[in-house]
Amino acid sequence: MLDGLNLNYRRIGLQAAFWAVMLILLMSILVNFVNISNTNQLSAYDDDWNDMSAFRQDIKDMGIQTNSLVSSPLLLADIEDPRNTTYILAGVERDTLSLPQFDSDGFITIAAEDGYSPSEIDAIVEFVDAGGTALVLDDYGFAGSIAQAYGVRYTGYQLFDTTYVQELDYNYIWMCVQSTPCGMNGTTIDPETISVHERWSGQSGEGTHPCNRMNGQSMPLEDAGLCAQHWVDGEIQYNATYQMLLNNITALELIPGVSGALSEVSIRAVTSNEATVDVNGDGEIWVGNEINSETPDLWGQFNLSIEACARKSCDPNEGGKIVFMADGSALINAIYDYEGFNDAENPLYGTNDCVTNNTKCIPENDNRKWAMDFIAEALMSSKIGEEGQPSENAMVIFDESRHPQNALLADSYNTVYFLLVYFTGEGLAMLLLFLGLFIAFEAVLIKKRDPEPWRHVFSIIYYGFGDANRYTYYSKTDKIRQVFLSKVRNQNGLSREEFHAMPARELVALINDPVLAKFAIEPGKYSLEQTVAVVKRIKAWGRT
Amino acid sequence: MWTRKASFTFTGGIALILIGMMIANLQMMILGLTFIAFIVVNSWISGHGDVEVQRTLSADNLYKGDDLYVELLVTNRSNRNTQLLEVYDNIPHEMKLRSGLNQMRLNLKPGESARIRYVLRCPLRGHFSIGPVSLRSRNTFNLGVEEMLVDHHSDIVIFPQIKEVEEAFLRSRTPKMYTGATTLRTPGQGSEFYSLREYVPGDPFKNINWKAFARTGDLMVNEKCRDAVTDLYILLDSRDIARIGTVLKNPLEMGTVSAASLAAFFLKRRDSVALAIFDDSLAYLPPDTGDKQYFKILSALAGVSPKGKMPLQAVTNSLSGRFSRGSPVFIISSCEGDGTVPAAVRDLVGRGHEVTVLSPSSIDFERLVSRIPRMSYEVLKLERQNRLTTLAGSGAMVIDWMPDMDLSQALMQVRGY
Incomplete structure (x- = not known):
């Protein structure tokens, strides 16, 4: 009873230990995937000071549909009308899950790129190639892999410039969206240095902003549509100057000798010539004519915004475009x-x-104006009579998949959704999923059994076997002799002592059979036939 | 629990959804979702309601080989139909279904009952239990199966068979301290008056005391003192070696039959019978007479199983103080694997007991299940004959009981020694 109880405790203990180990393993895996953060920022669906709800609300007010993408950009492949879709990626704060997939050569590889897997980058590139518009806002995050696809690199080091907002601090830097850098006059931007957006203003001679084409048209505010930000005193007064305020920025570089997915790459904004980059991140700037251990930091002019288009005109009807900006919080x-x-x-x-x-x-600042103009260019209808209005299928997608959530369930949901999209969108994962489904079907086929029909089985099969080893022993001559002598003794009513004390001659007389007497007295070798004959004689002996 | 069909439907549903997602086919996904929804809705339809089960047996005790009539009453106590309900009465595998079925498929309406009747043959002695009752319900589309047990058991004792034994061959030379029948001061079958008591239905009319009836106006019956003629001791060998043979033919099985038959015979003669069963320990039932003792002996024999290797001399030594002087002792043993048998028998004979050794021939039982070489068999038989001869030489009556021999036929042999 006590043993049974102990066994039960032992079994329960063993099971508890097993499940504890399983739980620890599961948690250790989940900890890598589910990354709960205390700072939930840069989300278009949250309304803190560091989120982007105002931007999303403005887009919605324009009559454009907004959606979030919480799983993976692989879903961009399913967009039916990429031409009228804008994909906005603000702050890539989380790395991708490194899952196996096919690379471009058809080999299996584990995705090691930052932020997005090769399949996801391919999906973004294909989306842009199909006419989609993408806006990538990042600084120290994981957007480098996307930028590299277009021949652009995020340096990842903090950039300082003289064009900062002195009322705030050196982290707040002005970015003028123009081909030449703007400068400061005291605490404000020197108006002399302000220019216009090179392409949107039409200066480049290749295309212009659609609101620019409506410049001077009189209309009520509600008809201004996507150009409402330029509506002044009853008419559209397009202004292509943009002084954007950035915070805590990095720099962008064009990777030398690398041609990206789009051929027309243009720099849209640069820093002043006195900008510096804190390469070693020590908070101090040490620059010299050459980069060495004493002067490791960089100085000069750096790029803050780069635009890549399919065509020189960047006309959305002629192909997609992607804009990189060196600040996630713009x-x-x-x-x-x-x-x-x-x-x-x-x-x-x-x-x-x-x-x-x-x-x-x-x-x-002109951040709102720039953003609205970006959306207007991407999503304005090109149909005659619909000038200024968003196209029928206009949609803006905010990528929330790389924003850590501050709730376990929300992040777990995102992770599960990511895995679902991965397994139904990535070639190798689909193959694995097919295999898994096949195995699942096989398992059901083999393992799953319906309850057996009940039936009574009458079974009383039981055999009690004796010791079969003794059979050989009982066929030996010595044993047979012993049994025979016992028979002689019993038959004559002799005790063991009397029998043992009996002379051989008397025993022979008692047996009264020469063959058996010889067998009893003279031990010797007997063949099988002889033994059988002797046993028969013993059996018959004494019957009279 | 899901059936195979449900598992296939579920897996198929999941597969359709995932493949639909892969190839961006909405129809396929909707079909998959339909499958899943079908499973979910079906899982809401639970099984049977409150079902009550009652079992009635034709007897609580039976003799080996008799038939047992079982009736199972299933009643739906809930306010809804049971749906497709399978009822199965679990019966021991040692019992054979002679007629009827121990299971049924039902769909009972609220309050409705159904009866399941079947007959069992009980070829083995022992203590058995019929039950529990298994219930299995399936939902309409056979997607879910639910099983449960109704913990309703009926215990039954199967006694060893009682064989007819002809007029006794044994009688104590000194039954008691006094010759002839001795009255015991307990009520029972006898000749001497014990007391008057009120008539209860079932009492034979010949026992009614008419004078007392005339005097009191109430029916009164005479009760008699129990007579005991002889104290008979039966020692049954239930050691592990007694298992040799088949399930129905082995030394222990034959031993229980002979012990029960002898006990029945002597108890019928109003003798007192004691039973000692020795295996790994000694179980002793003191001498007594009457139906109660008969029932006790049969119950004890029903539960005997082969185990242990207690020597006979240990048994006789521990019981020697309890044996009545000169009373007959029956030893039912194959006498195999115990070197103390001759000494124990000699000792009993020496104390004046009339010892009868009823010895099932274990080597012949072994031959039923094992292929024993002819010569070895002959030598083993010779050795067994020597052993029995030794016992006979000690003054015991020895019966070599062959497997195909009837008990009364075997008892006849006692004269041969």
């Missing part, structure tokens, strides 16, 4: 909707120094 609520952020009466994004102390207010 469109966050605090900068994009600075009025709401600074509004002391009705602060939309919580309290801050500007609201409480009227210090460190976000200065007026």
Whole structure:
């Protein structure tokens, strides 16, 4: 009883240990995939100061559908109308899951690229090739793999420039979207240095912004549609100057000798000539004529925004385009909707120094105008009579798949969704999934059994066997002799002592059979036939 | 539990959804979702409701080889139909289904009952239990199966068969301290008056005391003192070696039959019978007479199983103080594998007991299941004859009981020694 109890405890203990180990293994795997972060930022679906809800709301107000992509850009392959779709990627804060897949040569590889797997990058490239528009806003994140596909590189080091907002700090840097750098005059941008967007203004001679084509047209505000940001006093007054405020930025480089997926690559914004890059990240700038251990940092002019298009004109009807910007936070609520952020009466994004102390207010900027113009160019209908209005299938997709969530369930959901998309979108995973489904079917076929029909089986088969080893022993001459002598003794009513004390001659007389007497007295070798004959004689002996 | 069909439907549904996602085919995904939804909706339809089961047996005790009539009453106590319900009464595999079926498929309406009747043949002695009742319900599309057990058991004891034994060959030379029948001061079958008691239905009319009836107006019956003539001791060898043979023919099985038959015979003669069963320990039932003792002996014999290797001399030594002087002792043993048998028998004979050794021939039982070489068999038989001769020489009556020999026929041999 006690043993049974102990056994039961042991069994339960063993099972508990097994499941504990399984749980630890599962957790160790999940910890790698599910990355819960305390900072949930750059989300178009959250309305903190560092999220992008104001931008999304503006897009929705334009009558454009907005969607989130929480799993993987592999889904871009399923977009029916890429021409009228804009894919916005703001801040790639999380690396991809390294899962096996086919590479371009058809070999199996484990994705090692930052941020996005080769299949996902292919999906983005194919989306842009199909006429889609993409906007990549990142600084120190994992967007490098996408940029590389277009011959662009994020340096990943913090950039400092003289064109920073002195009321705030050196992290807030002005970016003028123009071919030449703008400069500062005191605490503000020198108006003399301000120019216009090279392509949107039509200066380059290759295309222009669609709102520019509506310049001077009189119309009510509600008819201005996607160009409402240029509506002034009853008419469209297109202005191609953009002073964008960035925060904590890096630099972009064109990779020498690498031609990307799109042929027409243009630099849209640069820093001043006095910009520096803190390469060793020590917070100090040491620059010289050459880069060495004493002067490791870089200085000069750096790129802040690069645009790659299929055609020189960047006309969406002629092919897709992708724009890289060296700051992930260019469109966050605090900068994009600075009025709401600074509004002391009705602060939309919580309290801050500007609201409480009227210090460190976000200065007026053109981030919203630039973003709206970007959307307008990408999604404005090209049909006659629909000028200024979004196209019928216009859609903006915000990539939320690389934003860590601050809730276990939300991040787990994203991970599961990612895996689902991976297994139904990636070639090798699909192959594995087919294999898995096949095995599952086989397992069901082989293992799953319906309950057996009940039937009574009458079974009383039982055999009690004796010791078969003794059969050989009982066929030996010595044993036969012993049995025979016992028979002689019993038959004559003799005790063991009497029998043992009996002389041989008397025993022979007692047996009264020469063959058996010889067998009893003279041990010798007997053949099988002789033994059988002797046993027969013993059996018959004494019957009279 | 899901059936195979349900598992296939579910796996197929999942496969259709995933493949639909792979090839961006909405129709395929919808079909897959339909499959899954079908499974989910079906899983809501649970099995049977509250089912009550009652089992009635024709007897609680039977003799080996008799038939047992079983009736199972299944009643639906819930307010809904049972759907397709399979009922199966679990019966021991040692019992043979003689007629009827121990299972049925039902669909009972609320409050409705059904009866399942079947007959079992009980070819083996022992303590058995019929039950529990297994229930299995399936939903309409046979996608889910639910099983449960109704913990309803019926115990039954199968006694060894009682064989007819002819007029006794043995009688104690000194039955008691006194010759002739001795009255015991307990009520029972006898000749001497014990007391008056009220009549209860079933009492024979010949026992009614008419004078007492006339005097009191109530029916009264005479009760008699129990007579005991002889104390008979039966020692049954239930050692492990007694298992040799087939399930129906082995020394122990024949031993139980002979012990039960002898006990029945002597108890019928109003003798007192004691039973000692020795295997790895000694179980002793003191001498007594009457139906109660008969039932006790049969119950004890029903539960005997071969085990252990207790020597006979240990048994006789421990019981020697309890044996009545000169009473007959029956030793039912194959006498194999125990070197103390001659000494034990000699000792009993020396104390004045009339010892009868009923010895099932184990080598012949072994021959039923094993291929024993002829010469070895002959030598083994010779050795067994020597052993029995030794016992006979000690003054015991020895019976060499062959497997195909009837008990009464075997008992006749006692004169041959």
